[in-house]
Amino acid sequence: MTDGWANSGLDLHLAIDPRRKTASLEDAVRAAIRDGRLPAGTRLPASRSLARDLGIARNSVAEAYSRLVAEGWLEARVGSGTSVADRSFLPVAEAAPQAERALRLDLRGGIPDVSGFPRTAWAAAVRTALAQAPGAALGYQDLRGAQRAREALAGYLARAMGVWASPDDLVIAPGFGGVLRLVALALVARGARRIAIEEYGHALHREILSDAGLQPVPLPVDGEGAVVDLLDDLDVDGALLTPAHQFPTGVALSAARRTAVVRWCERTGAIVIEDDYDGEFRFDRRAIGALQALAPQQVVYAGTASKALAPAIGLGWGVLPRELMVPVLEQRRLAGAATGAIAELALALFIETGGYDRTVRSSRLRYRARREHVDGVLRQRMPDARLTGMAAGLQSLLELPDGVDEVEVSARAAALGLRIEGLRSYRADAVGAPSAGRRSATFVSHRPAMVVGFGAPPESRFEESVAAMIAAIGAAR
Template identity: 45%
Template sequence: MTDTWTTLREVLLPDGAPGRQPGRELERRLREAIRSGRLRAGERLPSSRDLAGQFGIARGTAVAVYRQLGAEGYVVSQHGSGTKVADSVAEPAVPAETGPARSWRYGLGPGLPSLAAFPRSAWLAALRKGLADLDDVELGYPDPAGLLPLRTELAGYLGRVRAVVAEPSDLVITHGTFDALTLLAGALQAQGHREIGLEDPGSQEQYELFANRGLTGRPIPVDDEGIRVDVLTRSSCRAVLITPAHQYPLGVSLSPDRRRALLQWARSTDSLVIEDDYDAEYRYDRAPVGALQSMDPDHVAYLGTLSKTLAPALRLGWMVPPARLLTDLVRRKRLDDRGCGSVEQAALTRFLSSGSYDRHLRRTRLLYRDRRDALLEALAADLPDWRPIGIAAGLHVVLQLPPGTDDRALTARLADHDIRVAALSRYTHTGPATPGLVLGYAGLTPDRLRSAVRAIAVQAGG
């Protein structure tokens, strides 16, 4: 251990104050210490019994803290060897999309649409007309559920495009998916939930988001038919977050059998399924399958966002929760931020009603399909041993690498040469991960994508 301290408590609680919930405070401070580098990779941590004694908590609580941090990839526990800080965890598990943007020579990180394709003129026109539509009174504090004209337009759009079953009064306008998840997490925690099922592989940030609301994320494995409902059923979770139309990051769709099994589980246990429909508008081989929510609105909370179709900077999304949660979620929205901005909502109302959103989607579907095709052709020519999967939809592909490849080391080597990609293993929380890369292709032209693949091939060969 570090020679400047004798107990972990000295590092994590220099003020000596564990807070009202010492287990959660311990988990949070351990995570921060590892990410900041104060606890170095490979450093041995106290046993669960010792940890419990230092912080005055039950041993079972200490075990749960280590288990959660292990699921998030921060620590590694081995029988007979104790618990230690995992290697290479002083950075977020997935390349961060926050903070000042770095200009990469080849930016192939997942999670963004083509920001250059944002329809600035059409949006400015919608903004001017939407603002003109607002009465003076509507420039005051907004309805926390959202402007009724926007909810009306969205209810029609979602019913037409995604088969969502919703009246305008059923919708809540949000600042995007994370805002919706934060509201839902608070509602679940208040109802007595202490954990939530999360897809594995899946987003690392979801674990942090739910932990901040008192919920432990439980990894549920995903295979080529989607989330393993049999594993979920054996767990103690009574809520689960899934991406059924286009699983993130693997790109698979939830199979019909799994859909039925998942909803049967939700009905039989009165559980909640949170459906993140983040990029279902982009399907290239056929029409996308309708939203899961349409099969059971009483047990599915449907989430949508503009972050993948227009731009994250707009900070607009929507939620269609089960009716039993609606009043509480609107109350929480009011208390959290008093609602989303009315001017932006009015602009989106105009953008939808004028047909501009539909036109933008038609144009960008063609744009992204051309870019995907260019990427796949370049991969077949320059990296034929790398197998792309999840290619039928979305804004990224997963490349399965030859067995034994260290995808994290490769990702770091590519970053040294100004090429941004994401290691698939960083999305995995349980068991050995198939080595791979997650490549976002929406932001580069076909020529740039071909050049990027050639540059990756050079570094991979080195």
């Protein structure tokens, strides 16, 4: 290895390996930034003079600089040359021993930022709801949930989501997960055994289905959403879908597939569970109406307050086909007779007084700005990575540059204190795959990608989390 001195106003020792000049220059600059020898704001010599000092080609230096800029180590500004970027979180994160390093940054999918939760307005709604509630409202309730809450929700869902909803057909449960469990148990009680799920999805929901006695059978997902044309071949009694915004790939089910899935369930009598987990957060396209409105007696529409308000509210809702209400309420009864009526009444008041819409609108603006920030940072620093999926919700897919591995990015991110997961980790494993003798749904191969849950960090850590993600991808190259 040859040592060279970069003299151009910069007293820095850079060790360059003549066999891998560009890569070793990059390593040397990264190391110097990491150990504090090159503080943020330090101007680096022009590529021509550094090349001369190090005795290497100018192109090698220029290439190393541009890669370090892309990774977020350096900044290039027209007219002021190349300088060290501000990565103030790095020395702290890297100085701590691995075991003590807290994963204090989070970009996992499906997690809302609760730092904007309207505590004061919610507390006022709880106080008023409690003050107004007649004595009977504090006793054992209708198993579907408080009448006033079902009325408020039915009105909201019809107005904002295009759901075909009547308060009589609505059941309130602990979150979407609670609704899913009740419906799955009811389907099993009616004889169902197998349910199609999207190849990529929420692992907990697959577990809830299996635990209830339904075998999940994966359906491939492509650029038009779940490949529902394969449903006929899978011998399933129902399907769990995220038609408005596939979780986590972010694509919407195409119009042709919406029609196809409605035809399928009407023809076969199967039940579709429409998981509309983030329907409130569509940024730049007109909201597509709920699938449920096309076949209200075959589709369960399910939603949650977990994203629009907070998981701590603990409320989700299902609008059910009539024939499912009795078996679902039987499962609800078996889960215990008490209800969370106080939170339900507070939610009703919050919807009636416009607090829910106001909260949704301000969160939507915040999430939209976050997605735009991720997009902008990628364009500037990593043009060979791409954000895909609709501009909506709390997560997007980031297609990685060629040759970069998802697991490696997650590991590099963890070393920087950031939790982020690759698309593969959301994939259903082979356990639920169709059994031999039945045509199996062929998996569509997806490019390696990270699921960027831009909803997860609090506002104060968001940009830092994105910077750590860029650094992790850069380090995994």
